[in-house]
Amino acid sequence: MDVITLDQVSKYYTKRPALGDTSFIINKGDFFGIAGPKKSGKSTIINLIMDFIRPTSGTVTVMGQKASARTLDIKRKIGFMPANPCYCDTMKAIDVIKTAEKIKGVKDHEAVLSLCKHFNVDKNKRIGSLPLASRKKIAIVIALMGDPELVVMDNAFVALDSDTKNKLAHYLLDLNKENVTVVISDRNNELLQQICSRIAIMRKGSLLEISEKKVLMQSDTRRVSVKTDDDLSALYTLFHITEITEDNGYISFLYKKDINDLIEALTHYNLNDLQITLPSLGDALVRYYEKRLEQEQGGV
Numbered sequence: 001m002d003v004i005t006l007d008q009v010s011k012y013y014t015k016r017p018a019l020g021d022t023s024f025i026i027n028k029g030d031f032f033g034i035a036g037p038k039k040s041g042k043s044t045i046i047n048l049i050m051d052f053i054r055p056t057s058g059t060v061t062v063m064g065q066k067a068s069a070r071t072l073d074i075k076r077k078i079g080f081m082p083a084n085p086c087y088c089d090t091m092k093a094i095d096v097i098k099t100a101e102k103i104k105g106v107k108d109h110e111a112v113l114s115l116c117k118h119f120n121v122d123k124n125k126r127i128g129s130l131p132l133a134s135r136k137k138i139a140i141v142i143a144l145m146g147d148p149e150l151v152v153m154d155n156a157f158v159a160l161d162s163d164t165k166n167k168l169a170h171y172l173l174d175l176n177k178e179n180v181t182v183v184i185s186d187r188n189n190e191l192l193q194q195i196c197s198r199i200a201i202m203r204k205g206s207l208l209e210i211s212e213k214k215v216l217m218q219s220d221t222r223r224v225s226v227k228t229d230d231d232l233s234a235l236y237t238l239f240h241i242t243e244i245t246e247d248n249g250y251i252s253f254l255y256k257k258d259i260n261d262l263i264e265a266l267t268h269y270n271l272n273d274l275q276i277t278l279p280s281l282g283d284a285l286v287r288y289y290e291k292r293l294e295q296e297q298g299g300v
Contacts, residue, residue, distance in 0.1 A: 001028040003181045009058030019044045022207045031176045033196030034185040040202035042185035046154040076104050079148030083155035085139040089128030093138050106146040115141045132159045156184040169195050225252045227273035
């Protein structure tokens with residue numbers, strides 16, 4: 001069953017599109033991630049799904065209804081968390097949550113209080129005194145209350161502490177196991193890689209690729225991390241390795257050729273540690289961006 005459909009959707013604010021001619025389908029039970037840097041189109045897609053903005057062209061359909069025409073009943077089935085939640089500064093957090101319960105028709109207040117406890121919401125503090133991380137905890141509770149069939153979160157993990165990130169990730173995974181459709185955007189590519197089953201890769205308002213995570217990670221490229229005091233410049237020259245980073249004593253680079261040749265070459269060095277892993281989603285993003293840049297510059 002199609003839960004969300006974007007059919008040739010574009011959104012213009014200026015001559016350059018915030019989102020250009022984009023089409024994809026999110027199915028029932030998907031855990032769908034939207035990855036990309038700032039101003040890549042992630043939030044534009046989320047706002048179109050939620051009907052906070054209207055497309056310049058094309059059609060957005062959510063749960064079988066055009067986004068701009070969906071009924072209150074459909075809206076109540078959607079749990080939404082904005083990137084930057086804004087509430088009345090003078091209200092207490094618990095009052096904001098109770099108001100959301102009434103609007104969404106949620107009757108199980110004890111379940112909502114349980115969510116507040118799980119995500120450590122400061123219920124009795126006024127909104128105006130709370131930082132973004134605390135306001136996002138309130139937004140998490142509001143999004144997850146009332147057994148939503150679809151959860152949509154924009155910049156889901158931004159500003160959250162590591163404990164809350166882990167709690168939210170596991171909670172969403174548990175919901176998804178119950179066939180709840182989850183759509184999240186975020187800048188944390190590694191976390192998206194861990195939890196999402198399908199990932200849309202965005203750049204400058206363009207959809208570069210939608211792929212299942214396991215397909216995205218299938219590659220002959222490997223991430224190599226080496227810990228050594230030896231000079232590896234000859235190795236870099238031999239294998240034409242150019243993009244090299246250093247972190248916590250490790251030298252790291254992407255390797256795209258026969259891994260056995262590299263291992264043979266490394267036997268000539270005194271290594272303290274060697275790690276060879278599949279590339280991360282961040283690495284995959286770089287590859288897609290490089291391909292698109294080649295196309296834009298007239299390459300093959």
